[in-house]
Amino acid sequence: MTFANRETLVEILSHARSQPRCVIEFTTNEDGETTVADITNHVEILEERSADAE
Numbered sequence: 914m915t916f917a918n919r920e921t922l923v924e925i926l927s928h929a930r931s932q933p934r935c936v937i938e939f940t941t942n943e944d945g946e947t948t949v950a951d952i953t954n955h956v957e958i959l960e961e962r963s964a965d966a967e
Contacts, residue, residue, distance in 0.1 A: 914939075917946040925951045 916922050928951065929935035936953045 914941070914947045915945055917942075917948050922949045925949060 925935070925937055929937065932953070934953065935951060936956045938950045938952045939947055940950075941947045
């Protein structure tokens with residue numbers, strides 16, 4: 914994999930080691946470059962909304 918935002922990947926992985934949970938999203942573009950994002954907060958919000966809806 915070739916990462917478009919390698920610095921972000923390093924940051925996310927460092928942060929993930931200190932957290933009980935970390936959700937990381939990898940997206941590969943048509944040109945083969947992969948971007949990475951920490952989406953833990955987004956997932957937690959979705960889970961809370963789902964629990965509220967039940």
